[in-house]
Each structure stands twice: as C-alpha cells, then as structure tokens.
Amino acid sequence: MQSQLPLYPPEASNFAPHVDSLMVFITTISFLFASAITVAIVYFFFKFHRQQPNAVGVPIYGDMRLEYAWIIVPLILALGMFSWGAVVYVDYRHNPPDTLDIYLIGKQWMWKVQQPNGLKEINELHVPVGRNVRLTLASEDVIHDFFVPAFRVKMDVVPGHYNTMWFRPTKPGRYHFFCSQYCGTNHAIMGGWVTVMEPTDYAAWLSGSSGAEANPVAAGEKLFVERACVTCHVANGTGRAPSLNGVYGAQVLLADGTTVAADDAYIRESILEPNAKIVAGYQPLMPTFQGQLTEEQILALIAYIKSLESQPVPEKGAGIAPSARK
Amino acid sequence: MPRDHYLNASYGIRSWLLTTDHKRIALLYLISVTFFFFIGGIFATMIRIHLLTPAGALVTPETYNKLFTMHGVAMIFFFLIPSIPAVLGNFLIPPMIGAKDLAFPKINLLSWYIYIIGGCFVLYSFSTGGLDTGWTFYTPLSSIYSNSAVTPAVLGIFINGFSSILTGLNFIVTIHTMRAPGMTWFRLPLFAWAHYATSLVMILGTPVVAITLLLAGLERMFHLGFFNPAMGGDPILFQHLFWFYSHPAVYIMILPSMGVVSEIIPTFARKPIFGYHFIAASSIAIAVIGFLVWAHHMFVTGESTYAALAFSFLSYLVAIPSAVKVFNWTASLYKGSISWDAPMLYALGFIGLFTIGGLTGLFLACLGLDIHIHDTYFVIAHFHYIMVGGAVMGYVGGLHYWWPKITGKLYPEALSRFAAIVLFIGFNLTFFPQFILGYLGMPRRYHSYPPEFQVLNVLSTAGASVLALGYLLPMAYLTWSMRYGKVAGPNPWPATGLEWKTDSPPPTENFHVTPVVDWEPYDYRNRPDLGLVAGASLTPAHGDD
Numbered sequence: 001m002q003s004q005l006p007l008y009p010p011e012a013s014n015f016a017p018h019v020d021s022l023m024v025f026i027t028t029i030s031f032l033f034a035s036a037i038t039v040a041i042v043y044f045f046f047k048f049h050r051q052q053p054n055a056v057g058v059p060i061y062g063d064m065r066l067e068y069a070w071i072i073v074p075l076i077l078a079l080g081m082f083s084w085g086a087v088v089y090v091d092y093r094h095n096p097p098d099t100l101d102i103y104l105i106g107k108q109w110m111w112k113v114q115q116p117n118g119l120k121e122i123n124e125l126h127v128p129v130g131r132n133v134r135l136t137l138a139s140e141d142v143i144h145d146f147f148v149p150a151f152r153v154k155m156d157v158v159p160g161h162y163n164t165m166w167f168r169p170t171k172p173g174r175y176h177f178f179c180s181q182y183c184g185t186n187h188a189i190m191g192g193w194v195t196v197m198e199p200t201d202y203a204a205w206l207s208g209s210s211g212a213e214a215n216p217v218a219a220g221e222k223l224f225v226e227r228a229c230v231t232c233h234v235a236n237g238t239g240r241a242p243s244l245n246g247v248y249g250a251q252v253l254l255a256d257g258t259t260v261a262a263d264d265a266y267i268r269e270s271i272l273e274p275n276a277k278i279v280a281g282y283q284p285l286m287p288t289f290q291g292q293l294t295e296e297q298i299l300a301l302i303a304y305i306k307s308l309e310s311q312p313v314p315e316k317g318a319g320i321a322p323s324a325r326k
Numbered sequence: 327m328p329r330d331h332y333l334n335a336s337y338g339i340r341s342w343l344l345t346t347d348h349k350r351i352a353l354l355y356l357i358s359v360t361f362f363f364f365i366g367g368i369f370a371t372m373i374r375i376h377l378l379t380p381a382g383a384l385v386t387p388e389t390y391n392k393l394f395t396m397h398g399v400a401m402i403f404f405f406l407i408p409s410i411p412a413v414l415g416n417f418l419i420p421p422m423i424g425a426k427d428l429a430f431p432k433i434n435l436l437s438w439y440i441y442i443i444g445g446c447f448v449l450y451s452f453s454t455g456g457l458d459t460g461w462t463f464y465t466p467l468s469s470i471y472s473n474s475a476v477t478p479a480v481l482g483i484f485i486n487g488f489s490s491i492l493t494g495l496n497f498i499v500t501i502h503t504m505r506a507p508g509m510t511w512f513r514l515p516l517f518a519w520a521h522y523a524t525s526l527v528m529i530l531g532t533p534v535v536a537i538t539l540l541l542a543g544l545e546r547m548f549h550l551g552f553f554n555p556a557m558g559g560d561p562i563l564f565q566h567l568f569w570f571y572s573h574p575a576v577y578i579m580i581l582p583s584m585g586v587v588s589e590i591i592p593t594f595a596r597k598p599i600f601g602y603h604f605i606a607a608s609s610i611a612i613a614v615i616g617f618l619v620w621a622h623h624m625f626v627t628g629e630s631t632y633a634a635l636a637f638s639f640l641s642y643l644v645a646i647p648s649a650v651k652v653f654n655w656t657a658s659l660y661k662g663s664i665s666w667d668a669p670m671l672y673a674l675g676f677i678g679l680f681t682i683g684g685l686t687g688l689f690l691a692c693l694g695l696d697i698h699i700h701d702t703y704f705v706i707a708h709f710h711y712i713m714v715g716g717a718v719m720g721y722v723g724g725l726h727y728w729w730p731k732i733t734g735k736l737y738p739e740a741l742s743r744f745a746a747i748v749l750f751i752g753f754n755l756t757f758f759p760q761f762i763l764g765y766l767g768m769p770r771r772y773h774s775y776p777p778e779f780q781v782l783n784v785l786s787t788a789g790a791s792v793l794a795l796g797y798l799l800p801m802a803y804l805t806w807s808m809r810y811g812k813v814a815g816p817n818p819w820p821a822t823g824l825e826w827k828t829d830s831p832p833p834t835e836n837f838h839v840t841p842v843v844d845w846e847p848y849d850y851r852n853r854p855d856l857g858l859v860a861g862a863s864l865t866p867a868h869g870d871d
C-alpha cells in the first residue's frame with residue numbers, strides 16, 4: 001500500500017474488502033482465459049509457420065463438442081461473476097436501519113455537506129468509524145457523482161431527485177472524494193476529503209463546532225411559516241391539508257388506494273409536484289414550489305417535518321408545531 | 327495492372343464527386359474518415375500531453391474539456407462508426423457477393439454527402455467556440471448549462487445519422503437481393519455476415535440517438551422541458567435514450583472489425599475458418615442481445631435494483647458470442663499454414679487486444695465492482711481496448727489486407743510488419759496503465775489530478791507517442807505505395823473470396839463476367855485456380871518437426 005506504485009486504494013469501508021475480492025476473482029478468471037488464448041496463438045503462430053510458399057493448411061471445419069464447451073463453460077463463469085456482483089450491489093443499494101443521516105448537495109463546482117445537527121461543511125465530510133452512514137444526495141444544477149475510492153462506492157447526484165448511498169467506515173484516516181460524473185468546467189477540482197474519526201472524536205468535533213444558526217430544523221420551521229405551508233397543514237388535522245405530525249417514516253394512504261412510505265424523496269416530491277400523489281381524503285389544492293425553493297431550503301423543510309415525527313399532537317388551534325428539538 | 331479499372335475509367339473532379347461507383351464512394355469515405363481520424367488524433371495527443379503533470383501541463387480547464395469532447399465526437403461519430411462499413415464494406419460487399427454495385431448506388435453517394443454536411447456542422451461547432459459537454463451530451467449540462475457550441479454539434483450528429491441509416495439499408499438490400507448465382511447465405515464471407523448484423527443495428531438504433539440529440543438541441547434552443555428537471559423533465563430519460571443507441575453503436579464499431587479478422591485468418595492460415603456457422607450466428611446474436619444491455623451504463627444513477635440486475639445479467643450474456651468468436655479464430659490457426667504478413671499480425675493483435683477489452687467488460691458488467699470503477703479511467707481503458715485495440719486494429723489490418731485490391735499495388739512488407747508491432751506495443755503502453763489508474767480511483771474527464779496518479783499518467787503519455795508512430799507509419803507507406811508500390815496482381819495472397827477473382831484494381835462493373843460460385847467459403851482444397859500445391863493441401867506444411 002505504501003509503495004511507490006500501489007495497485008489499489010486503501011480499504012476503508014465495509015464494502016472495500018468485498019469489492020476487492022470481486023476484483024481478484026474476476027481478474028484471476030480473466031487472466032487464465034487471456035493467458036490460454038495468448039499461449040495458444042503464440043504456439044500455433046510459430047509451430048504452424050508456413051514453410052513452403054505454396055503450402056496450404058489442413059482443412060478443419062469445426063467441432064460441435066468444442067463449440068458447446070466454449071459456450072457453456074464461459075457462461076457458467078459469467079453467471080458466477082454476475083451473482084457475486086449482484087449480492088454486493090443489492091447490499092449497497094439497500095439502506096440498513098439506524099443510519100447516521102448526512103445530506104450532500106452538489107453544485108457547480110463544490111460540495112455542501114450538512115451534518116445531522118445542522119453543521120455545514122464545504123468539500124469536507126466528517127464521519128465516525130464503525131457507524132452506518134447514509135448520504136442523501138441532491139444537486140442544484142447538473143448531474144454530479146459522489147465517489148470515495150477508499151470506500152469503493154459512488155452514486156450519481158441527479159437534479160430533481162434524491163439518491164441515497166450508504167457505507168460503514170472501517171478505518172480512521174483522510175481519504176479523497178471526487179466528483180466522477182462530468183459536470184462542466186471545474187469538474188476535476190470538485191472534490192475534497194472524507195475524514196473518518198473515532199466516534200468520540202466525531203462527537204466532540206460535532207458539538208465543538210456546532211452552530212445554532214445553522215440548525216436546519218429552525219430554518220425549516222421559519223420557511224414553513226413564511227411560505228404559508230402552515231395555513232393548510234394544520235397540526236391537529238383540521239386544515240385543508242393533512243397534518244404533518246408523525247408523517248415522516250410512516251405509510252401514507254393515497255387517494256388511489258395505494259400507500260407510500262413518507263421518506264425524503266416523497267416529501268420532496270410533494271413540495272415540488274404536489275399533485276403527483278394525493279393523500280386520501282384531501283383535494284389537490286396545493287400549488288407547486290418548483291423553482292421557488294433551493295435544494296437547501298427543501299432539505300430544511302424536510303428536516304423540520306422530520307422533527308415533527310414524534311411530537312404529540314398539540315392543542316387544537318395551536319397551528320404551528322412547537323419548536324424543534326435537537 | 328489491368329488496362330481498364332475503376333480508377334482510370336474517367337477523370338476529373340466531377341467524375342469523383344458525382345460518381346455512383348461504390349468503389350469510388352468508398353475512397354471518398356476513406357479520405358474523409360482519415361481526415362476526422364487525424365483531427366481526433368490531434369485532440370488525443372494534446373490530452374495526453376496535458377496530463378503529464380497533475381496540475382495540467384498544456385491548456386486551461388475549459389480547453390481541456392473541449393479537447394476530450396471533440397476527440398470523442400470526431401472519433402466516434404465521424405471515424406469509428408463509418409470507418410469499416412463505409413470504406414471497406416462499401417468497397418468490398420458487392421465484389422464479395424458477386425454484384426456489380428450496391429442496390430442503391432445514388433443513395434450510396436447521398437449518404438456520403440450527408441456525412442459531409444453533418445461533418446461540416448460539427449467542424450463549425452469545433453471552430454466557433456468548441457464543444458465541452460462530453461461526447462455523451464448528458465442533460466441538463468448539454469441542454470441548459472454548457473456555454474459552448476452545442477446546437478450545431480447535435481445538429482451535425484443528427485444529420486450524420488441519416489448517412490449511417492442509408493448505408494445500413496443499402497447493405498441489407500444488397501446482401502438480400504444481389505448475390506451471384508451459387509452464393510447462398512452460408513457461402514457468404516463472414517465479413518458480409520458481420521456487415522449484415524451491423525446494418526441491423528444502424529437501421530434500428532440510429533433513429534433513436536438522432537431524435538434524442540434533437541430533443542436535447544430543442545430543449546437548448548427553445549427552453550423546452552424534456553430533460554430539464556426544473557421544468558418537470560427527467561435527465562435520466564436522456565441517458566436511457568442515448569445509450570439505447572450508443573451501446574449498440576459499440577457493436578457498429580466492433581462487428582465489422584470482427585468481420586475483417588474472420589477474413590484475414592483463413593487467408594493467412596490457408597484453411598477454412600473453424601466454426602463458420604458459429605461465427606456467423608454470433609454476429610447476429612451480438613447485434614440482437616446488444617440492444618438489451620444499454621442501462622449497464624447507469625448502475626449508479628439510482629436506477630431500480632431490479633433493472634440493474636436484469637441489465638447486468640444481459641451484459642454477461644452478450645459476452646458469450648464474442649468469446650465464441652475468439653475461440654473459433656484461435657482454433658482456426660491449428661494446423662494452418664501460417665504466414666507472418668502484416669494483415670495477419672494486425673488480426674492476431676486484434677484478438678489479443680479485443681480479448682483484454684472484452685474481459686474487462688466483465689468487470690464493468692459486475693454490479694458490485696461497477697460501483698467502484700464506473701466513470702473512472704478503468705472505463706476509458708476498457709473501451710479504448712475495444713474501439714482502438716479492436717475496431718481500429720481491424721480497420722488498419724483490413725486496409726492492409728485489401729490495399730492491393732483497392733489500389734492494385736503492394737506496400738513495403740518489412741515496414742508494414744514493423745508498423746503492426748509498433749502499433750500493438752504502443753497501444754498497450756498507452757492504455758494498460760489506465761486500468762490501474764481507474765482502480766486507484768482516478769475519475770475520467772479530469773483536467774487535473776492528485777499527484778499520486780502522475781507516474782501512471784506519464785507512462786500512458788509515453789506509450790501514446792509510440793502509438794502515434796504506429797499510425798503515422800502506415801499512413802506514410804500506404805500513400806507512398808499508391809505511386810511506387812509493386813503491382814499486386816489479382817490475388818497476391820492468394821485468398822479464396824470472390825473479390826479476389828477479379829482484377830486489382832477491379833473494373834467499374836467489378837467483374838467482366840458474372841461469376842458463379844461453386845465452392846464453400848475459405849475452401850483451399852478444391853481451388854486449383856489459386857495455384858497452390860495440390861499435394862500439400864492435405865498434410866500440414868510444417869511436417870512433424
């Protein structure tokens with residue numbers, strides 16, 4: 001690893017050993033195939049080199065057994081690669097419960113990171129070792145991609161849409177992250193460092209540098225009033241729109257009889273395209289906020305709605321939920 | 327040299343620009359695709375020089391982004407896609423099947439003009455501000471955010487698409503309707519089979535990319551919301567549509583090259599190809615399955631896990647027919663009478679590089695591995711092994727193989743073998759280090775990079791200078807040979823194909839007498855006309871030593 005020319009980046013997440021094992025597995029099989037072909041070609045090339053200018057080769061038209069063999073054997077090996085790769089991928093795409101949730105916004109050409117307590121970072125990401133970290137990715141403009149080679153994971157950051165990715169850092173240290181989806185002029189310098197810290201150091205770092213002014217829940221609450229969300233989304237459920245208390249993470253029954261999990265992507269969609277999914281028992285009255293909120297403001301609103309999760313239903317007429325915890 | 331042939335049938339610029347002779351049109355294409363190869367090559371050279379230092383040695387970030395974009399557009403749409411079909415396919419398919427011309431000679435000329443008009447739009451884009459979207463034109467970068475000359479470029483590629491569609495149409499109709507007496511489907515040269523498969527992809531795929539780029543252009547010009555999320559569009563929809571063509575387009579580039587190799591190997595091993603039916607069928611299988619793998623470019627866009635599983639599985643399936651070809655070519659060498667002429671060196675070089683390119687495709691098709699190597703230099707190395715190591719190696723090998731037929735002249739033998747070896751070594755030096763760079767995590771399209779990646783970048787650039795020599799040498803001696811080369815005669819190798827039964831260069835109507843085919847493809851046994859030693863035909867030439 002420390003040599004002048006390493007062949008692989010440091011292994012610093014739960015996925016890294018799996019991806020590296022896959023790499024070794026497929027490289028080994030490929031190397032055996034490529035060597036077999038090369039040895040055969042080189043051997044035939046010299047062994048059957050034309051000795052008399054007029055000579056012709058022995059006519060051999062084919063052999064069914066060989067054809068079947070070199071269809072079936074590669075097929076089996078390919079299915080092995082597919083299956084192993086699928087297992088790792090499904091694990092990666094399936095967020096585990098109880099994650100540390102961090103939000104990332106990509107914009108030409110920087111990364112804005114928002115820690116769970118609202119602490120903001122630019123082109124830096126601090127995470128604790130040994131904890132499952134889930135990143136929710138949003139873009140303000142074009143498609144970006146968040147890539148940490150030492151973790152062996154990446155995910156596109158697509159405007160108009162939330163992607164999530166997760167990993168569990170396994171080794172403290174500082175590791176490069178890159179934008180790996182071409183995004184315009186300064187694509188190559190749209191990167192930074194992930195700092196993996198011991199949990200206690202992370203907690204100290206988080207509280208030490210936390211600023212109340214950055215609290216997204218407070219910012220979201222302010223927006224909730226300013227943008228008049230509060231006039232319809234009355235907390236006790238008597239408004240023209242459903243109450244948002246306890247909505248986050250719950251199953252919502254829709255007008256068409258289906259249910260949907262109220263996650264970040266659902267809430268985002270409901271703000272930007274309110275008519276996409278109508279809650280059962282309500283009219284499609286809400287105007288769209290498409291183009292009127294920045295990605296950060298949307299995240300703040302989500303953070304606020306999330307904070308209402310376990311609030312008790314306030315007294316009738318209270319209107320706004322009590323100010324957020326945390 | 328024959329007294330009358332297609333080159334001296336008439337003279338003057340009009341006789342070329344208004345010709346309907348498929349052979350002359352092939353030469354028009356040869357000149358124009360070489361021009362675009364040269365332009366794309368200059369961009370590539372500047373890219374490699376720039377990457378010598380971590381901060382970037384040559385140009386500004388804006389310029390660097392334009393260089394790799396224009397390199398990709400010039401090479402893919404205006405060199406690789408037309409190269410073998412429009413040059414070698416155009417020239418050879420009629421004589422290979424015993425026809426006087428393609429089915430629609432005027433449409434053939436039209437397709438060249440369309441190519442030139444499309445090319446002019448793209449050159450206009452390059453010279454008035456350039457293009458910085460990447461050749462993939464991902465939205466909303468291309469449709470909203472880029473400040474470069476995107477509109478003329480997408481129009482140029484849109485127009486150029488019709489050239490490809492018309493060429494494909496011409497080939498399909500020609501192969502169906504114009505085969506000489508006795509030229510059954512399973513007597514067709516594998517080159518014709520490969521072009522048939524390629525033509526299917528051209529006809530079915532090109533309209534999709536044409537309309538996709540047009541939509542991106544319209545969104546840019548008139549601020550419509552097809553892909554722009556701020557207007558309710560979906561940027562990922564663009565990627566689906568784009569790759570629906572642009573993945574099969576890889577097969578447009580590689581299938582004809584596989585056809586070339588399937589011709590060269592039996593000729594220079596002087597024996598029938600091993601597993602003719604399997605090689606022919608695998609071309610069709612690649613064309614068909616190739617349409618079903620496009621979303622493997624999108625495993626980390628957030629596409630559904632189920633879609634990813636299906637596309638990964640299908641991507642592994644499409645690898646099998648390619649593997650079948652490689653095995654059959656290798657087996658064809660067994661007990662051959664193998665010559666070490668330049669076309670054979672190119673063909674064997676193709677097999678080596680294509681094998682590496684194909685095998686590294688298995689890495690990228692692997693879902694768990696792709697989340698690490700997607701959009702890194704690993705991908706760059708992989709597709710250059712396929713498109714340059716594969717497609718271009720086959721193209722240059724094919725030019726060497728049919729050059730005596732096209733020009734009637736031979737090129738210097740020793741020099742051509744040397745050039746083939748230089749190309750092979752230069753290619754590997756350039757692109758092999760990029761696999762390691764990619765696994766280390768260097769993303770593609772970076773005008774600057776962290777210093778730990780420098781050693782491998784310097785190696786790659788050093789290799790590129792060897793590679794450049796490998797391209798310049800053939801350009802020089804092939805041009806030289808047109809005037810000073812030795813006269814080739816009708817069948818210098820000798821080869822068994824019908825195109826070798828006529829003069830070199832062929833007459834305008836290809837054959838003085840319509841040929842009748844009564845032999846199987848690549849059959850050296852029952853061909854006394856080839857002048858090979860009959861007694862040697864059944865025993866290995868090398869004896870037992």
